[in-house]
Amino acid sequence: MLEPRIIKALEEIVGDKNVSTEKADLICYSYDATQQKFLPGVVVHPGSTEEISRIMQLANAERIPVFPRGAGSGFTGGSLPTKGGIVLTTERMDQILEIDQENLVAVVQPGVVTEAFQQAVEKVGLFYPPDPASLKFSTLGGNVAECAGGPRCVKYGVTKDYILGLEVVTPTGDVITTGGPTMKGVVGYDLTKLMCGSEGTLGIISRIVIKLLPLPEAKKTMLVLFDSIDGAAQAVSAIIAHKIIPTTLEFMDGRTIDCVRQATSLQVPEAARAVLIIEVDGDREFLDKQARRIAEIIAPLGVVETRIAETPAESEALWQIRRSVSASLRKVNPDKFNEDICVPRSKVPEMIRRIDAIAEKYAIPIVNFGHAGDGNIHVNIMIDKKVEGELEKAEKAIEEVFKGALALGGTMSGEHGVGIAKAPYIPLEITEQSAAYMKAIKKALDPNNILNPGKIFLDN
Amino acid sequence: MKKLEDYREEIEQCVKCGACRAHCPVFGAEKHEGRVARGKVALAHALLEGEVDLEAKVLEDFSQCLLCGSCCAQCPNKVPTEEIVAAARRRIAGEKGLTSFGKGVAAVLGRPKLMNALAKTGGALSSLLFKKLPENSGLRLRFPAPYLDAERTLPPIAAKPFRETVPELIPGREGMPTVAFFTGCGINYMYPAVGEAFVKALRFLGVTVLIPKDQACCGLPAVSAGAEQTVEQLAAQNLQALTRQKADFVVTACASCNAGVGKIYAELGEEYESLAKKTKDIFVFLAEHGLVEKLAALPKAQQRKKVTYHDPCHLRTRGITKEPRQILAALPQVEFVEMANAGTCCGLGGTYSVYHYETSKQIGAKKAASIADSGAELVATDCPGCIMQLQDSVNHAHGKARAVHILELLAEALPED
Numbered sequence A: 001m002l003e004p005r006i007i008k009a010l011e012e013i014v015g016d017k018n019v020s021t022e023k024a025d026l027i028c029y030s031y032d033a034t035q036q037k038f039l040p041g042v043v044v045h046p047g048s049t050e051e052i053s054r055i056m057q058l059a060n061a062e063r064i065p066v067f068p069r070g071a072g073s074g075f076t077g078g079s080l081p082t083k084g085g086i087v088l089t090t091e092r093m094d095q096i097l098e099i100d101q102e103n104l105v106a107v108v109q110p111g112v113v114t115e116a117f118q119q120a121v122e123k124v125g126l127f128y129p130p131d132p133a134s135l136k137f138s139t140l141g142g143n144v145a146e147c148a149g150g151p152r153c154v155k156y157g158v159t160k161d162y163i164l165g166l167e168v169v170t171p172t173g174d175v176i177t178t179g180g181p182t183m184k185g186v187v188g189y190d191l192t193k194l195m196c197g198s199e200g201t202l203g204i205i206s207r208i209v210i211k212l213l214p215l216p217e218a219k220k221t222m223l224v225l226f227d228s229i230d231g232a233a234q235a236v237s238a239i240i241a242h243k244i245i246p247t248t249l250e251f252m253d254g255r256t257i258d259c260v261r262q263a264t265s266l267q268v269p270e271a272a273r274a275v276l277i278i279e280v281d282g283d284r285e286f287l288d289k290q291a292r293r294i295a296e297i298i299a300p301l302g303v304v305e306t307r308i309a310e311t312p313a314e315s316e317a318l319w320q321i322r323r324s325v326s327a328s329l330r331k332v333n334p335d336k337f338n339e340d341i342c343v344p345r346s347k348v349p350e351m352i353r354r355i356d357a358i359a360e361k362y363a364i365p366i367v368n369f370g371h372a373g374d375g376n377i378h379v380n381i382m383i384d385k386k387v388e389g390e391l392e393k394a395e396k397a398i399e400e401v402f403k404g405a406l407a408l409g410g411t412m413s414g415e416h417g418v419g420i421a422k423a424p425y426i427p428l429e430i431t432e433q434s435a436a437y438m439k440a441i442k443k444a445l446d447p448n449n450i451l452n453p454g455k456i457f458l459d460n
Numbered sequence B: 001m002k003k004l005e006d007y008r009e010e011i012e013q014c015v016k017c018g019a020c021r022a023h024c025p026v027f028g029a030e031k032h033e034g035r036v037a038r039g040k041v042a043l044a045h046a047l048l049e050g051e052v053d054l055e056a057k058v059l060e061d062f063s064q065c066l067l068c069g070s071c072c073a074q075c076p077n078k079v080p081t082e083e084i085v086a087a088a089r090r091r092i093a094g095e096k097g098l099t100s101f102g103k104g105v106a107a108v109l110g111r112p113k114l115m116n117a118l119a120k121t122g123g124a125l126s127s128l129l130f131k132k133l134p135e136n137s138g139l140r141l142r143f144p145a146p147y148l149d150a151e152r153t154l155p156p157i158a159a160k161p162f163r164e165t166v167p168e169l170i171p172g173r174e175g176m177p178t179v180a181f182f183t184g185c186g187i188n189y190m191y192p193a194v195g196e197a198f199v200k201a202l203r204f205l206g207v208t209v210l211i212p213k214d215q216a217c218c219g220l221p222a223v224s225a226g227a228e229q230t231v232e233q234l235a236a237q238n239l240q241a242l243t244r245q246k247a248d249f250v251v252t253a254c255a256s257c258n259a260g261v262g263k264i265y266a267e268l269g270e271e272y273e274s275l276a277k278k279t280k281d282i283f284v285f286l287a288e289h290g291l292v293e294k295l296a297a298l299p300k301a302q303q304r305k306k307v308t309y310h311d312p313c314h315l316r317t318r319g320i321t322k323e324p325r326q327i328l329a330a331l332p333q334v335e336f337v338e339m340a341n342a343g344t345c346c347g348l349g350g351t352y353s354v355y356h357y358e359t360s361k362q363i364g365a366k367k368a369a370s371i372a373d374s375g376a377e378l379v380a381t382d383c384p385g386c387i388m389q390l391q392d393s394v395n396h397a398h399g400k401a402r403a404v405h406i407l408e409l410l411a412e413a414l415p416e417d
């Protein structure tokens, strides 16, 4: 419980309407998509950088932990108030401040929802490519803090590739700016990149300067069914070896297809054991040629069937297969552990084989799909928590999946971050020495360890 | 009716993904987790676990729901938030008593005779609920405080309730089905012209129409207020009225009534099942009976009105989106244009807009902007409640469009008999 004088001080900063210690509000800000629950002491809705700065000064002086929060759609518990304290939500800071069409730069507040931003720039013929599957509800602040990625990353890169500069409130309450609206800039250390993916542990992002691209004229979607995951993986390599970088290269493994089969009206033949959804974008006349070229390249690789969408509606129907995955998984088992390992592109089939072996060893279904183009595999370990021993088995399986990915030169997380969910496994991937440097940075910025403590590193 | 506890499994199906944040109109206006489905489901769970009591904030959050069902339609796990919220409201009413407005709803709706008497005396009604502006400009009526905002546009009260102006039985042609017309309160007391249009359309097809005089309100406003007993009482009365004479279908021209009789009643027990199953929306019925083709065969008017369509939540969430558009687009005097956000809630939400008029207006403002962007001069829909809210929203935005029922446009197009 926070002292009344602290609550009062917070009310003075943001107005009493924007501070709450009501049980109902504490419950509403106690969870995220990891489904774990920790009650905060107070929820604060600041409206400006200045207010965030004053909150941080207060929290730092009083040693109160602060947990930044966007939409609470994170999969690793980054926004969870694991130590009580203050949940600081950016929901009110949702303004697009500027879209500079001449310089292809935009400036936004952190609480802007990603899709709302995409639509705003697309209206003027510009393009913000990062597209996490949560784009309809997650915030740009949360995207930057997690360095979110999505299907289009294979061609366009991840969130950090579009962040030119930031305004950040440090854990001690200072307001700093990093980078700026220029395409180039090499003065000093690159704090922008440091902040991207720092999971709200190094500072609170209060303003974001974003690089934009011209909006591609059109896109073309194709769905290819393969008789094996190897065929699909070889197809990915072959396409890229032919110097074509599609916008997306999404794959689903055999188990995923089995789940989806009942959930979609599209017919998927039994022989299909892997699916690739390939999308290319660019000038309209060039797309047909490129789609044909791709079909030729992959034809010898165990293709069962190729479907090419001719209209946006047909394209949408093809994507529907991918979109129905998440809901259809629950038919396998009620509880899901969603890990998002990433391996070098060519190692995807090997990794899938390893995962299949792990699934067999522990006798629990594991369903894989993801972004083949960048080797990012969403590993879904499906269990029923109510069945005794399942949870323990799942935990063991997860650890083996991580070890498998690392052994293939991969990483434990391509996009969801560490948060609390993967913190116990950090020593598997990051050496003690590297971790010590990371912790030194944290210490320098947050001497009292009040900003999002307990995240990424267990002892932080 | 189902208790909050009966929804435990559904409540626990929420995986807290946050997807509903993109679709909840209340959250769109209020940007607060307590306002979105995920928050309400979390609170419902906390109530079941005894982690929170029915304190002011909890009541406030549960009151902040339009019961529009948009969240459920988009939820990967199909968590029925609107049902959960309605169950929570019943629990609240059970433990805390009805709110004073809820009491008013129960008192008036529970006694159709009272409602008729009030409507007939016209002026007398105004002393209870609202007052006509002296000049009575057709649409502008004034609600007195404390519940109703002076700025609100409302239709005038019908001089005579619709059901009192028509016979109970209007025979059709041999071999055509018999339809019981469930008029609902909106048509009966405020939009009798829609009722007349309904009859005209069915007569055009040769359908026999039954309009039982003793039918009551469908009960949806009572569901929204948590007035469980009133819902049950109204349902029982309607069951009797609608089954007294044999009808092949019960047809509604109000989305809320369609959900009330066609969906909510199904929860009340077996005896309601066949009634619920027989219930059809007017445009689904008309489309099934070949009206789209018949309209398409009519010569197109030279000067056509640009008309857009608003999806009432209670039809959209029941999967009825195609037929109203088909009929509208087939009308000879209509040039149909689709607007952006046709499927988002207008912001009425039954009693919601009475408690939360400011938020309701904000939600309506988005709709008004979409209507304006579409360039339509008319916004047609299939629910009297939506018509009222759409007109109010357009007026606040100083827009030009008029809100109408598709049936009114249909009646214009059909030959006089």
Ligand SMILES: Cc1cc2nc3c(=O)[nH]c(=O)nc-3n(C[C@H](O)[C@H](O)[C@H](O)COP(=O)(O)OP(=O)(O)OC[C@H]3O[C@@H](n4cnc5c(N)ncnc54)[C@H](O)[C@@H]3O)c2cc1C
Pocket: A032, A033, A067, A068, A069, A070, A071, A072, A073, A074, A075, A077, A078, A079, A090, A110, A131, A132, A133, A134, A137, A138, A139, A140, A141, A142, A143, A144, A145, A146, A147, A148, A149, A150, A151, A199, A200, A201, A203, A204, A205, A206, A415, A416, A452, B016, B017, B018
């Ligand atoms: C259905 C679903 C699909 C998803 N798909 C993807 C996907 O395809 N790709 C992907 O990368 N992720 C995905 N995610 C995960 C999640 O949506 C992303 O991590 C997203 O970036 C989180 O944004 P948020 O606004 O919800 O942030 P939150 O969950 O609220 O917070 C995430 C982290 O960011 C920090 N944070 C938030 N705002 C700020 C700020 N202003 N300053 C500093 N730190 C801040 C928090 O402290 C926390 O550590 C998905 C999640 C769901 C539920």
Ligand code: SF4
Pocket: B013, B014, B015, B016, B017, B018, B019, B020, B021, B037, B038, B041, B071, B074, B075, B076, B077, B078, B079, B081
């Ligand atoms: S979309 Fe459904 S599962 Fe996801 S948070 Fe909302 S109610 Fe829960």
Ligand code: SF4
Pocket: B023, B024, B025, B026, B027, B035, B036, B037, B040, B064, B065, B066, B067, B068, B069, B070, B071, B072, B081, B082, B085
């Ligand atoms: S029913 Fe409508 S208003 Fe209520 S929580 Fe769901 S989306 Fe929001």
